[in-house]
Amino acid sequence: MQSECSTGNASRTHDGDARRGAWMAAVQRGDRVAYDALLRECIPLVRRVARRCRVPADNVDDVVQDTLLAMHRVRHTFDPRRSFDAWLGSIARRRAIDSFRRSQHTAAHEVHGRSEDEASTHSDSAAVAALEWRATLRVVREAVMGLPPAQREAVELLTLGECRSDDAAHLTGRSAVSHRVNLHRAIKALRSRLKDKV
Amino acid sequence: MSPRRSQEDLIRELTGTLKPIRPLASPLVRALCWLSAVLILSVVAFSVSGKRTAALAAAPPDALIVAAMGAAMLTAALAAIAAFEVSLPDRSDKWLLPPLASLLVWASIGGFGCLTAAGTPGLWGHTLSEVLECLGFIVGISVPLSALAIVMLRRARPERWLSVMATAALASGAAATAVLALVHPHNSTPLDLLTHAFAITTVVGLNVAIGGRLLHAR
Numbered sequence: 001m002q003s004e005c006s007t008g009n010a011s012r013t014h015d016g017d018a019r020r021g022a023w024m025a026a027v028q029r030g031d032r033v034a035y036d037a038l039l040r041e042c043i044p045l046v047r048r049v050a051r052r053c054r055v056p057a058d059n060v061d062d063v064v065q066d067t068l069l070a071m072h073r074v075r076h077t078f079d080p081r082r083s084f085d086a087w088l089g090s091i092a093r094r095r096a097i098d099s100f101r102r103s104q105h106t107a108a109h110e111v112h113g114r115s116e117d118e119a120s121t122h123s124d125s126a127a128v129a130a131l132e133w134r135a136t137l138r139v140v141r142e143a144v145m146g147l148p149p150a151q152r153e154a155v156e157l158l159t160l161g162e163c164r165s166d167d168a169a170h171l172t173g174r175s176a177v178s179h180r181v182n183l184h185r186a187i188k189a190l191r192s193r194l195k196d197k198v
Numbered sequence: 199m200s201p202r203r204s205q206e207d208l209i210r211e212l213t214g215t216l217k218p219i220r221p222l223a224s225p226l227v228r229a230l231c232w233l234s235a236v237l238i239l240s241v242v243a244f245s246v247s248g249k250r251t252a253a254l255a256a257a258p259p260d261a262l263i264v265a266a267m268g269a270a271m272l273t274a275a276l277a278a279i280a281a282f283e284v285s286l287p288d289r290s291d292k293w294l295l296p297p298l299a300s301l302l303v304w305a306s307i308g309g310f311g312c313l314t315a316a317g318t319p320g321l322w323g324h325t326l327s328e329v330l331e332c333l334g335f336i337v338g339i340s341v342p343l344s345a346l347a348i349v350m351l352r353r354a355r356p357e358r359w360l361s362v363m364a365t366a367a368l369a370s371g372a373a374a375t376a377v378l379a380l381v382h383p384h385n386s387t388p389l390d391l392l393t394h395a396f397a398i399t400t401v402v403g404l405n406v407a408i409g410g411r412l413l414h415a416r
Contacts, residue, residue: 027216028218028219028220028221029218030216030217030218030219031216032213032214032216035212035213035216036209036213039209039212039213040209043205061204061205064205065204065205065208068205068208068209068212069208069212070357072212073355074287074354074355075219076219076220076221076222076353077221077222077286077287077354077355078221079221079222079224079286080221082288083288086288087287087288089288090287090288091287091357094287094357175215177211177212177215180211181204181207181208181211184204184207185204188204
């Protein structure tokens, strides 16, 4: 898996790597223009890592956003004397592998869930309605539980708990921005997962 | 809202909230800072145990004791460097190998010491109270060293927190054992070896269970 997930020589042209490294050094000094340019150049690099790690196409954007958020959190760990692409690649690779594993797990879970639903269709109409309602609840609950921890936390706090993002940030130590992004991604993922089920 | 738009939002929010940040010092420098704390602790422990120090000066310990102490110090230094290296996202897991090799050498020296002492009276070593004292010393010295390591490592927000914490705990346990050997040098016995192994396992277990959460917390 590690070798398949390598950043690849093509993406690590020396000039590009050096330019991004210089931008990251400027980012550590608080240069917002350099950060904007850097983030935009990082997106295709992270996408490439995600594809190499066999992340399903509809999860690639999640990996990109996860990686950019992680990169923001640990930007002080970058050493300008070292390769930026290798540093970013390590962060992206871990997110991509996590995403790949999650997608495998969710796929196995969904197959199991469907066979249980099929068994509950042979009852009278009231019982069928009750069962369907419960099945719907279960599908929704499982979909929420199947979200990555940060997204699940955002749904629980911002939607079910009716917290403001600032309060959620105070409660968890994650930034308000991170909560809002995670909620957005959670809703997008839930919409996609529940599209044909509920 | 399309994913493209969402990434635009994210870029805008990240750049909008950007503040200058102090880059971390190199892992080697940070490991040396931690090892300086070990040195200070050793000097304090050494000066507190005045009688034993005098005895040590009068009768230098044999080569195996010195070798075991050296291996413990080497394990502590290599484990500390490995923990600070692996706490960074782009450093190889291969950094974990040197402290493991050194641990193996240290255990082998201890085992060899036991073999050479085979057949001598009192082979199994000490009384239960001495064992408990030994355990208490290693765990007691390891706690502040581990706490310092957690404080220093936490800033890197390590993703491989389990490896980082286990290696930092190994560094703390090995350093504490080296300090113990410094203030209380004696030939290895099987009970001694078991006590040290148990103490270090306890330190690693406690650190992973408690310190891991502190290190992993975002």
